Amino acid sequence: MKHMLLAGAVTLASTAFALGASAQTITLGAAVSQSGKYSTNGMHTINGYNLAIELINARGGVKVGDTTYKLAIKYYDDESTPARGAELAERLIKQDGIKFLLGPYSSGLTKAIAPVTEKYGVPMVEANGASRSLFTNGYKYLFAVLSTSEQYLSSAVSLAAEMAKKEGRDPSSVRIAAAFENDPFSQDVRAGVLDDAKSFGMKVVIDDSLPKNLSDMTPTMTKVKALKPDLFVVSGHSKGAATATRQMAEQNVYVPMVAMTHCDSADIVGKFGKAAEGILCAAQWAPSLTYQDDLFGTAADFAKKFKEKYGYAPPYQAAESAAAVEVFTKAFERAGSLDQAKVRDALAATDMQTFYGNIKFDKNGKNIAKPMVLYQVQNGELVVVAPTKWAQAKVVFPRKRN
Amino acid sequence: MDNILANLQLLTSLAPTINIELIANGLLVGAIFALITYGMALVWGVMDIINVAQGAFVILGGYVSFYFVNAMFQIAPDTPRLLWIILSMPVAAVAVALFAHIVFKLVIERILDRDLFVALLATFGIELVMQQGMNQFFSAEERIIDAQLPTFAFMDYMVNIPGSRLLGASLGIVAAIFIVGLVRYSRFGRAIRATAQNVRAARIMGIDTNRVYAMTFALNGAICGIAGSIVAFVYVIHPFQGLVYTLRAFAIVILAGIGNVVGVIFAALGLGVYENYSGFIxxxxxxxxxxxxxxxxxxxxxxxxxxxxRQYLK
Structure with a gap:
């Protein structure tokens, strides 16, 4: 009896403590890869989230109605496996009582978690799932701050068309070689490229799909060499970018325009130096863009703050993650309540500028206000060359022969 | 389907010279596979263990080599790159051999007399632990060693042989000859072969078979270390990339038959070419x-x- 009383008292006390704590803090939940193949990018994601939280709390927190809350995040490690991600989302919601979720890293993980948050009516703002298949299921509680994946390299296709016109050729004469990894993200990028190629009437002469554990692209390179296309597009995460850059140089493959995804996270400039010269890289964000907001300041300010804290320049994965937290806090403030449905509606009505770009969601929750940018490696630096509005330099075309 | 036909057309009529490039590159890749496979076949033949962690050992060798070469550049930036790349091979060999010996003492020694299934599970477990361990220690970033070697081009740039691959294949062949010689002519090699032929008889003849097992496993580690440094400057090193090499080595051993050294070499070279062709077509x-x-x-x-x-498969 005595024991039961004691146990009861402890339970009561701990409940009171939990209530007391949650009255002051909004705890967001996130399952992010800290181990497994996405752990590097998972770390960028976490650093982005944490920097945003730190700045918001340093400014006093979030004002919801009449109460001011601090922010906190409860993390779990999804081990880079979708099944584990879904399980952890369920645990965050059911067991830990988390009412708002931030996204994981990668489209695959987001795809696994979205049905869970949808089922429980938990709003999720995600920053690292770009696959367009995420936005065709009519999810109501999913919001993505980044540009979707089919937009990644389509700007390269239009750039190729522009260059063809400049040379006095018809854009439909452009021949494209494509090599895309066989995963949801890269296949979306491919779909975007094919759509745009079709609208220009361009011909896709090579359409190879790369395996997940890619180690060698020689056969594709041989084909490219034989067919001499005008544009070569590659997407296969950082491994694809590194392998393509190395083997293009090694096999003496020359294509006047080469565009890739992930060449910044693969650090092709640092790894290969001259061999990377002239390659175009798709990116969600660049520190040289002129967007700004009142929390981080300009894109360059964010880059500076990030570098001070973590000791490395922020890749776009970190920037978009920080932007996701910012979008959440603004929605809390506008909703004036922590009711999940109200916050959801406030999120849906988002229309703001952040240091990361403009953010406005369509009815499927994807951001339609921000274009992708295209970098080019020029003299060992990544400089923005498209879209023209933010271009730091003119695109070098055709690419120089090594 | 159209794609495949177009590729075939390219090979047969449009640009027949690229056949030469496919074959040459295939042979060079095959030489690296041969080295890795030889180690796997050795452990398989002598200890009756299929080492699923073979690829992880290779990757570990690649990391050792990567850090060694980078450190040497820092210390002595003006020395020739090639020197350190070649020197990194013995360094990686010793490091991975030591690591393999630790693994032997911790795990392999305890499962020597158990059946093949236990060995498969155990080495699979080692592979998982190694992958995640390397991921924690070295991060999931792709690593490469840039050998900065020229590419040799023939026939109006249609046939290109990268210098790094040529170097990799030749170093692989040198290492393989050395190891085959070691197993065939040294006292230690005789002990290995005796143990492989008949453990009980070898024990009666006074061979410390447990020690032979330990040495064999360490030797395999050394082979993987060398292969890893080649992989680092020919391909890409990544904690989860090892499976590619394990599975290739497995296929080659099956193709060649266990205990068939010459077969391993030909099977590996053939597989390299075959793989390049299937990738192309x-x-x-x-x-x-x-x-x-x-x-x-x-x-x-x-x-x-x-x-x-009227025989049967054992």
Missing amino acids: LGPEFQDGMVFIIVPITLLVRAWIMRRK
């Missing part, structure tokens, strides 16, 4: 699949031949 995503389809086909053919001779 069907697309790179089928490259792996086409490699593994060889395993059941070989086993079926072998079983069929044996049945005709």
Whole structure:
């Protein structure tokens, strides 16, 4: 009896403590890869989230109605496996009582978690799932701050068309070689490229799909060499970018325009130096863009703050993650309540500028206000060359022969 | 389908010279596979253990080599790059051999007398731990060593042989000759072969078979270390990339038959060429699949031949 009383008292006390704590803090939940193949990018994601939280709390927190809350995040490690991600989302919601979720890293993980948050009516703002298949299921509680994946390299296709016109050729004469990894993200990028190629009437002469554990692209390179296309597009995460850059140089493959995804996270400039010269890289964000907001300041300010804290320049994965937290806090403030449905509606009505770009969601929750940018490696630096509005330099075309 | 036909057309009529490039590159890749496979076949033949962690050992060798070469550049930036790359091979060999010995003492020694299934599970477990360990220690970032070697071009740039691959293949061949010589002519090699032939007889003759096992496993580690440094400057090093090499090595051993050294070399070279062709014709995503389809086909053919001779597969 005595024991039961004691146990009861402890339970009561701990409940009171939990209530007391949650009255002051909004705890967001996130399952992010800290181990497994996405752990590097998972770390960028976490650093982005944490920097945003730190700045918001340093400014006093979030004002919801009449109460001011601090922010906190409860993390779990999804081990880079979708099944584990879904399980952890369920645990965050059911067991830990988390009412708002931030996204994981990668489209695959987001795809696994979205049905869970949808089922429980938990709003999720995600920053690292770009696959367009995420936005065709009519999810109501999913919001993505980044540009979707089919937009990644389509700007390269239009750039190729522009260059063809400049040379006095018809854009439909452009021949494209494509090599895309066989995963949801890269296949979306491919779909975007094919759509745009079709609208220009361009011909896709090579359409190879790369395996997940890619180690060698020689056969594709041989084909490219034989067919001499005008544009070569590659997407296969950082491994694809590194392998393509190395083997293009090694096999003496020359294509006047080469565009890739992930060449910044693969650090092709640092790894290969001259061999990377002239390659175009798709990116969600660049520190040289002129967007700004009142929390981080300009894109360059964010880059500076990030570098001070973590000791490395922020890749776009970190920037978009920080932007996701910012979008959440603004929605809390506008909703004036922590009711999940109200916050959801406030999120849906988002229309703001952040240091990361403009953010406005369509009815499927994807951001339609921000274009992708295209970098080019020029003299060992990544400089923005498209879209023209933010271009730091003119695109070098055709690419120089090594 | 159209794609495949177009690729075939390219090979046969439009640009026949690229056949030469496919074959040459295939042979060079095959030489690296041969080295890795030789280590796997050694452990398999002597200890009756299929080392699933083979690829992880290779990757570990790659990391050792990567950090060694980078450190040497920092200390002595003006020295020739090639020197450190070649020197990194013995360094990686010793490091991975030591690591393999630790693994032997911790795990392998305890499962020597158990059946093949236990060994498979154990080495699979080692592989998982190694992958995640390397991921924690070295991060999931892709690593490469840039050998900065020229590419040799022939026939109006249609046939290109990268210097790094040429170097990798030749160093691989040198290492393989050295190891084959060691097993064939040294006292230690004799002990290995005796143990492989008949453990009980070897013990009666005074061979410390446990020590032979330990040495064999360490030797395999050394082989993987060397292969890893080659992989680092020819391809890409990544904690989860090892499986590619394990599975290739497995397919080659099956193709060549256990205990057939010459067979391993030819099977590896053949596989390299075959893989390049299937990648070219069907697309790179089928490259792996086409490699593994060889395993059941070989086993079926072998079983069929044996049945005709009224033998059976042990």
